[in-house]
Amino acid sequence: MNNKKSFWQKVKSWPLLLPVVCLLLVMAVNIIYDASIGNNPFSFFKITLQTTTGNGTILYGRIIDILNRGSEAAILALGMTLVVSSSAGTDISVGSVMSLSASVCCMLLAGYGVTSTSELAVPLVVGLLGALLIGCLCGAFNGFLVAHLKIQPMVATLILFTAARAIGLLVCNDMIVYVRNDSFGFFGSFLGPIPTPIIITVICVLILGTVLKKTALGTYIQSVGINPKASRIAGLNSKTIIFLTYVLCGLFAAVAGIMQSSRITSADSNNIGLYMELDAILAVALGGNSLGGGKFNLAGSIIGAYTIQAITTTLYALGVSTSQAPVYKAVIVIIIVAIQAPPVQAYFRKKSAAKNAVKEVA
Numbered sequence: 001m002n003n004k005k006s007f008w009q010k011v012k013s014w015p016l017l018l019p020v021v022c023l024l025l026v027m028a029v030n031i032i033y034d035a036s037i038g039n040n041p042f043s044f045f046k047i048t049l050q051t052t053t054g055n056g057t058i059l060y061g062r063i064i065d066i067l068n069r070g071s072e073a074a075i076l077a078l079g080m081t082l083v084v085s086s087s088a089g090t091d092i093s094v095g096s097v098m099s100l101s102a103s104v105c106c107m108l109l110a111g112y113g114v115t116s117t118s119e120l121a122v123p124l125v126v127g128l129l130g131a132l133l134i135g136c137l138c139g140a141f142n143g144f145l146v147a148h149l150k151i152q153p154m155v156a157t158l159i160l161f162t163a164a165r166a167i168g169l170l171v172c173n174d175m176i177v178y179v180r181n182d183s184f185g186f187f188g189s190f191l192g193p194i195p196t197p198i199i200i201t202v203i204c205v206l207i208l209g210t211v212l213k214k215t216a217l218g219t220y221i222q223s224v225g226i227n228p229k230a231s232r233i234a235g236l237n238s239k240t241i242i243f244l245t246y247v248l249c250g251l252f253a254a255v256a257g258i259m260q261s262s263r264i265t266s267a268d269s270n271n272i273g274l275y276m277e278l279d280a281i282l283a284v285a286l287g288g289n290s291l292g293g294g295k296f297n298l299a300g301s302i303i304g305a306y307t308i309q310a311i312t313t314t315l316y317a318l319g320v321s322t323s324q325a326p327v328y329k330a331v332i333v334i335i336i337v338a339i340q341a342p343p344v345q346a347y348f349r350k351k352s353a354a355k356n357a358v359k360e361v362a
Helices: 002-013 017-036 062-069 071-087 094-110 124-148 153-171 182-188 196-214 217-226 228-233 238-264 276-286 298-317 325-340 342-361
Strands: 048-052 056-060 177-179
Touching (some): 062 071, 062 196, 062 298, 071 124, 071 217, 071 276, 071 298, 094 238, 124 182, 196 298, 276 298, 298 325
């Protein structure tokens, strides 16, 4: 009996409990809907191999679609988690930085002034490194404003939120630059039967997770986020740590921008990364991370990102139009965030404690 109680106590205290439950609830809606229309209740989880004309034999299914389409949001959530933890603020420029990085990448690959090409003007690695460099520079700009000039994060990142997309348009001469090259399109296509964005996301998660686990960087970030003054007294350079998190956030935004432009083999500055900053922030919140800084959980943010994509996919499967989907999505997200809110959690803990007290008396 004691072991059983101890097990449930561990389950209740698991940091990922609510994010996982929210994701499972979204999946449950799909199961109920499929059963109601006479389909296999577990068709949501069905993964098959399909032969296509352009990509050969590929994995197909709603789970694969969610993992594929949610990759950009998941990668953005990695950088956003670090920024929120260290500075207790959000980087609202990541969507625009995605657009700018994609524009620079395609402009370099196509050649300045060229709007459509199938031949690369420079080696592929030059375009990729150019995009990553631009992302890091944007992150460094935001980090300098926040860490050194002490500007509130949302205000500081508002500059590139409005300017980066416009700069991308200037880089591309107000045109959509098409790079119809297989080597560039690979990053948004397939590696064998697996979508390449999924593989890139896994690599990013593994690299960042390994760095945070094998070094003290994760501890430093959380320490600065909890109390920057105490961290500075303890010998940590708070400014450098905050600056570094914004650089990493810009780097991940550039990776997401390359992926999204590769999907459409072009740089559409007006639409690449549009509203993606909102999904990244929501992913951090849905993952159970506090937007007030401090402790963070990367796994929670990843689950949050895919929960958002699962909600979107579910709404489309239910026949909700693209114009109405954001309304339903907003309502669902509000409910999920409310469930994870500290006052709500405190209320349920209080009710549970009172119930246990009554049992002990009885």
